[in-house]
Amino acid sequence: MLQLREVSYTYPMAKEPILSNLSFTVEDKKAGIIGPNGCGKTTLLHMMVGLIKPDKGELLFHGRPVTTKQDLRTLRKEVGFLFQSSDDQLFSPTVLEDVAFGPLNLGFSPGEAREIAVRTLEDLGLSGFEERITHRLSGGEKKLVALATILAMRPRILLLDEPTNNLDPKTTSRLIEILQDLDLYQIIISHDWDFLSHTTSVLYMIDHGHIHRCQKDHIHVHRHVHAAGDHPHTHNL
Numbered sequence: 001m002l003q004l005r006e007v008s009y010t011y012p013m014a015k016e017p018i019l020s021n022l023s024f025t026v027e028d029k030k031a032g033i034i035g036p037n038g039c040g041k042t043t044l045l046h047m048m049v050g051l052i053k054p055d056k057g058e059l060l061f062h063g064r065p066v067t068t069k070q071d072l073r074t075l076r077k078e079v080g081f082l083f084q085s086s087d088d089q090l091f092s093p094t095v096l097e098d099v100a101f102g103p104l105n106l107g108f109s110p111g112e113a114r115e116i117a118v119r120t121l122e123d124l125g126l127s128g129f130e131e132r133i134t135h136r137l138s139g140g141e142k143k144l145v146a147l148a149t150i151l152a153m154r155p156r157i158l159l160l161d162e163p164t165n166n167l168d169p170k171t172t173s174r175l176i177e178i179l180q181d182l183d184l185y186q187i188i189i190s191h192d193w194d195f196l197s198h199t200t201s202v203l204y205m206i207d208h209g210h211i212h213r214c215q216k217d218h219i220h221v222h223r224h225v226h227a228a229g230d231h232p233h234t235h236n237l
């Protein structure tokens with residue numbers, strides 16, 4: 001459904017490409033993407049929603065190249081993106097307005113959009129948040145509301161960029177439960193091995209501009225290292 005084919009990308013002023021002739025297809029229902037800081041994980045997800053255009057290669061959606069604004073609109077109806085920073089996602093005064101914004105944009109009437117928003121908040125255990133002032137929410141509350149703004153649009157694919165950053169263990173557990181219950185494609189960037197082990201069934205690693213599917217034993221070794229309390233970055237994740 002969603003595919004990057006042989007893409008390369010170099011940031012302006014950078015000497016080396018951050019992604020190089022990389023191909024990636026959303027085919028596993030729940031996949032994690034790992035790799036060291038700065039290896040290009042966020043760049044990859046941004047490319048998959050058309051926020052970054054590859055210098056070479058193409059983004060395909062349902063087998064067709066995404067080139068026009070209309071192609072992008074179609075893609076974004078079905079592909080939701082949870083930003084690393086919730087403040088990049090939330091902009092309305094109240095939670096209800098923020099969550100209803102997507103459905104309104106999709107053409108639902110104000111009444112229908114409100115109903116969808118209320119139901120989505122309820123599904124995420126956020127009933128009672130409707131009239132809360134969005135920018136006054138805690139970081140964890142913002143993360144769940146940001147997720148609600150996406151789920152209200154009923155996407156088929158969900159891309160999540162380091163969703164557990166700054167979440168406490170209780171909110172992380174809540175997020176795990178929510179993601180486990182969601183029957184849609186999920187691609188998750190994370191440095192949190194425990195979280196990935198609960199939410200994904202396959203892992204991909206970005207390394208020197210390329211992406212590899214990790215072998216099972218490789219995953220076990222790294223999980224063991226992480227469980228032993230070592231810092232994952234020292235092991236080149």
Ligand SMILES: Nc1ncnc2c1ncn2[C@@H]1O[C@H](COP(=O)(O)OP(=O)(O)OP(=O)(O)O)[C@@H](O)[C@H]1O
Pocket residue numbers: 011012014018035036037038039040041042043044
């Ligand atoms: N707009 C930009 N202009 C120039 N360089 C950028 C830009 N955005 C990101 N980079 C650089 O590109 C590299 C890849 O960034 P990216 O955010 O994709 O990495 P990442 O793997 O998600 O890292 P992390 O795990 O730290 O979040 C980094 O070295 C970053 O500094």
